[in-house]
Amino acid sequence: MIPYSYQKFILLASVVLSTVICSNSTIAQETNRTGAKPAATRSNQPLIKTSKESIALDEFEAAYRRMNDKDPYGTTLDSLKDFLTIYADYRLKLLEARELALDQDPKIQKEIEGYRTMLAGPFVLDKEVTEPNVKKIWDRRQYEVNASHFLAQTRSNNPADTLKAYNRALKAIEKLNNGEIMSEVVLSTRDYNMLTDLKKTITKDHDDKARNIVDSNAWEGSDDKSSSKNSGELGYFTGGQTVRPFEDAVFKLKVGEYTKVPVRTRYGYHVIQLIDKIPRIGGLKVHHILVNMAKGISGPDTLKYYHKADSLLHAIRAGAKFETVAQQSSDDKLTAAHGGEMDIDREMHRTQPSFDKVAYTMKDGEISDIVKTTFGYHIIKRDAALPAKTFDQEKDGLKKSYKQNYYNDDKVERLAIVRKQENARIIDASLNAFMSRIDSSRTTLDSGWSKKFTPGDRNLTLYEIAGKKWTIGSMVDSLAAQPGTPLTRASVIEVINRTLDDQAVDILALGVSKRFPEFENIMADYKNGITLFELENKRIWSKVVPDSAKERKYYEERKAKFLWPERVDVSEIYVYNDSIANLLYKKIMDGANFDTLAKHNTERQGFKEKAGHWGLLTKDENEMSKRVFGFNVDDVKQPFSFQAGFSIVKINRRVPVSQKTFEEARQEVATQYQDDLSNDLRLEWVTELRKKYNRQINSKIIEDAWNQHRSAKLTD
Numbered sequence: 001m002i003p004y005s006y007q008k009f010i011l012l013a014s015v016v017l018s019t020v021i022c023s024n025s026t027i028a029q030e031t032n033r034t035g036a037k038p039a040a041t042r043s044n045q046p047l048i049k050t051s052k053e054s055i056a057l058d059e060f061e062a063a064y065r066r067m068n069d070k071d072p073y074g075t076t077l078d079s080l081k082d083f084l085t086i087y088a089d090y091r092l093k094l095l096e097a098r099e100l101a102l103d104q105d106p107k108i109q110k111e112i113e114g115y116r117t118m119l120a121g122p123f124v125l126d127k128e129v130t131e132p133n134v135k136k137i138w139d140r141r142q143y144e145v146n147a148s149h150f151l152a153q154t155r156s157n158n159p160a161d162t163l164k165a166y167n168r169a170l171k172a173i174e175k176l177n178n179g180e181i182m183s184e185v186v187l188s189t190r191d192y193n194m195l196t197d198l199k200k201t202i203t204k205d206h207d208d209k210a211r212n213i214v215d216s217n218a219w220e221g222s223d224d225k226s227s228s229k230n231s232g233e234l235g236y237f238t239g240g241q242t243v244r245p246f247e248d249a250v251f252k253l254k255v256g257e258y259t260k261v262p263v264r265t266r267y268g269y270h271v272i273q274l275i276d277k278i279p280r281i282g283g284l285k286v287h288h289i290l291v292n293m294a295k296g297i298s299g300p301d302t303l304k305y306y307h308k309a310d311s312l313l314h315a316i317r318a319g320a321k322f323e324t325v326a327q328q329s330s331d332d333k334l335t336a337a338h339g340g341e342m343d344i345d346r347e348m349h350r351t352q353p354s355f356d357k358v359a360y361t362m363k364d365g366e367i368s369d370i371v372k373t374t375f376g377y378h379i380i381k382r383d384a385a386l387p388a389k390t391f392d393q394e395k396d397g398l399k400k401s402y403k404q405n406y407y408n409d410d411k412v413e414r415l416a417i418v419r420k421q422e423n424a425r426i427i428d429a430s431l432n433a434f435m436s437r438i439d440s441s442r443t444t445l446d447s448g449w450s451k452k453f454t455p456g457d458r459n460l461t462l463y464e465i466a467g468k469k470w471t472i473g474s475m476v477d478s479l480a481a482q483p484g485t486p487l488t489r490a491s492v493i494e495v496i497n498r499t500l501d502d503q504a505v506d507i508l509a510l511g512v513s514k515r516f517p518e519f520e521n522i523m524a525d526y527k528n529g530i531t532l533f534e535l536e537n538k539r540i541w542s543k544v545v546p547d548s549a550k551e552r553k554y555y556e557e558r559k560a561k562f563l564w565p566e567r568v569d570v571s572e573i574y575v576y577n578d579s580i581a582n583l584l585y586k587k588i589m590d591g592a593n594f595d596t597l598a599k600h601n602t603e604r605q606g607f608k609e610k611a612g613h614w615g616l617l618t619k620d621e622n623e624m625s626k627r628v629f630g631f632n633v634d635d636v637k638q639p640f641s642f643q644a645g646f647s648i649v650k651i652n653r654r655v656p657v658s659q660k661t662f663e664e665a666r667q668e669v670a671t672q673y674q675d676d677l678s679n680d681l682r683l684e685w686v687t688e689l690r691k692k693y694n695r696q697i698n699s700k701i702i703e704d705a706w707n708q709h710r711s712a713k714l715t716d
Helices: 004-023 057-068 077-099 106-140 159-177 189-199 204-216 244-252 299-317 322-329 353-361 391-405 407-421 428-436 472-480 489-509 519-539 548-557 578-589 594-601 623-628 662-692 699-715
Strands: 143-153 233-237 263-265 268-279 284-292 341-344 371-373 376-385 461-465 468-471 567-575 613-618 640-642 645-655
Touching (some): 057 077, 077 519, 077 662, 077 699, 106 489, 143 159, 143 244, 159 268, 233 268, 244 263, 284 299, 284 322, 299 322, 299 376, 341 353, 353 371, 353 376, 391 407, 407 489, 428 461, 428 472, 428 489, 461 472, 461 489, 468 472, 468 489, 472 489, 548 662, 567 594, 567 623, 578 594, 613 623, 623 640, 623 645
Antiparallel strands (some): 143 233, 143 268, 263 268, 284 341, 284 376, 461 468, 567 613, 640 645
């Protein structure tokens, strides 16, 4: 989550930069000379020049990337030139702020230092923890792996249960060591024998093996019953798609190898075998035909479905167009309308392993034999491999996923190293003394919880790091400031650990600018944002104050802007029972008064006293208005299902577009008046600054650079 301070900077920057262009579109636009020829080399002339500074193209490009988080030449030339105008005016405001020495204001300097302290630690953690681990995930994502596994699930935190699961995983490894294959190891005794009986092709060796398993009566198979039906196979996946211990183990294996010791995850103990590892592609564009097979069908009953798929395949191989056959015969109605076309992606849109295995091993243009999945029988036509995404395309998603799934554990590990290096410790004797003075069944909401601590108790050192010490007294004061905190030993230790972790973060942040010079760019942006906010406040916002007389004059001059759209006056009878709704509707049709029935029967809370009257509603004001806006006046429609009940609605009248009074439009007028006034003041100020600092923009430089990049892209 972005800290509030940085949100403030982003807000300030957006205000400072964007409002320049909004204030006057004529001033913001520069002459568009798109016919300029691409420059062979970058110009040595300044892009922006004032009486105080010159700004080169490189500096402008860097600012664009920093403020927009994208390539400046990925947008249109007009958009880039608009930003150039905005940025040039932004630099003028910075010059003015420095001339007024706003950056030397002690209040601003104190605020900047506060941000520096707050941001430095998280910045270092981002650099030392997040970035390398995101890069590690990215490196793994250059490959896709297919693995099978045996799982011994841990169903509780009970040590006996954990040991049992661990021993089962060891037994699975022993079976693999003895020559059994994973597809057999994952099956329970019962499933193994059902499978061998079903195949009717058991050799004598298999008979002996099955009999031995039955006799021992000791094998439960894998607890992942979903994958065990597919020989333990999980299908292809890539970095960042599974729990970390599992992923770490998979990517250390060579194809065919299995883990020699159980791998612990939150699900239990795994034995993992790497089946395949291939370079990752971005997915496939395919066409497919599905002959859907109802669930529960097996054995000979599947033949008619197979024969249908076979006849379709023969038709295609005899010359029928694949797309036409798909449109006419595929049971996948979502893709059939498009000739069976779909994109498949092992990460985002995973198909079943049997489908994947065929599609990914085919050549472009090839048509498969019949492929069976749990949906039925497929015929696949592979069109083309889709390109994998670049790091820039994936980095935001990878970082978000990493933060959600892995960051906290890695942060704890990194801070533990700092704590150890800096001799952090909790002094057990002092902690015991602390706990002896309190009732651990209570919380800090209880009055008098801290009164038993003597002055000697309060002076005892409770914990320390890097030579900095905290006493029992400081802990008492800290807990007193957190009403409701449990006074258990675990809760007290948690409070201590939070403090030690915060200190470890501060220690990490020492010398941040020497280790990461780019941190100063962030701080410069903060400083600029804060000073410009102060400057805008002085020049613009301090002059934009509510003024009833001026707002009324503004309204009178622009009445046509403040109109009510067309509205309908709605009444409703709302009940929860459809039979009652139909009975009431019949009464209305027989001449009963709608309002009277509404007053006595509507069940919508707060509407009986209003006889079901909603009042005037605009077309898109709420669910009711969207539903009934097209009804005719005085028509009473049959009851319809609405908001967990049934509504009978009458349109009492329809009010055409009409003028709002000043009182009705007052809030809208005040907002519009202040917006216009601030834009006028800003435009006047920017015009003054451009003249004062003799601002000049060499638009040809940006045009040439844009054209050169566009030409290079077209050539690529």
